[in-house]
Amino acid sequence: MKLSSLKVGVDVPWVTSWTGEPSLGAGPCPSVDGALAILQADNPGQGKPLYSQNHAVRQRLSVHDMLCPMCGQPTGPNDRWTQVAHPVAAGRLRETGRGDRLPGDLSDDSTLIDAGAIAPLHRACVDRSLRYCPHLKADPHIDVRRFPDRWIVLPLMARAEAPPQLFLARPTPARSAAVIGFLQLCGLTGERDAAWRHPS
Incomplete structure (x- = not known):
């Protein structure tokens, strides 16, 4: 397959x-600390970009490691922005x-910033x-x-046989036949609890 002239992280988002x-298929993935997840070949720039589809592993890495989905570089605590x-x-x-993994003592009226499957970007990006x-x-x-300095990561489950482009539309509930598709990111805006603070 031909290498595109479009530059990953400049012309096309890194996560695309x-x-x-x-x-x-599915297997253990370091993007979710070895849990079973949908796997995908890693050949950014090969062929044509699928702008409406996130790469399964790069999406999870962007949330897990707070990497900018546009350029793929780490975001710092003072330069994390959400567009959604x-x-x-x-x-x-x-x-x-979607809240089965929220902390039990997080009250129902606590406000979160639901960024969906889109990790924070640098302001320039x-x-x-x-x-x-x-x-x-x-x-x-x-x-x-600006994205909050505390957040929760929620797995979006998918059937093991589902192709990656179908996860976002209708994630399936967690069950034995399901594996992690993408990661959903929710920033905490109100109540403070050290147990919810993600290391920066």
Whole structure:
């Protein structure tokens, strides 16, 4: 497959899948500390970019290691921004079946910033992507905010046989036939508890 002239991390977000990166099924993955997860070939720049599809492993690494999904470099605690700052109550996540891994003592009325499967970006990368990405330019729900310094990571489960491009639309509930697809990121905005603080 031909190497693209588009530059990964500049012309195409680092987290984007390419046609030269097929699904490899499920297996232990370091992006989730060895848990079973969907695996995918790692050939960024091979073929054509699939702008609407995150690469399964790079997406999880971006959340696990706080790597900017645009450039792939680490974000520091003073330069973490979200473009999709959706405030959501902890109780709402629990009602929709996505809150089973929230701390039990996190009250239902606690507000979280649901960034979905999109890790924080550097401010310069936010500005670049908003300037050049037609999807972001057309999205009326873009809400750029500094990402909180405390967060919770929630696994989005998928059937082991599901191709990676289907995870985000309808993650399946956790059960024995499911493996980790992507990671969902929720920033904590109100109550403080050392047990929720993720190491920076």
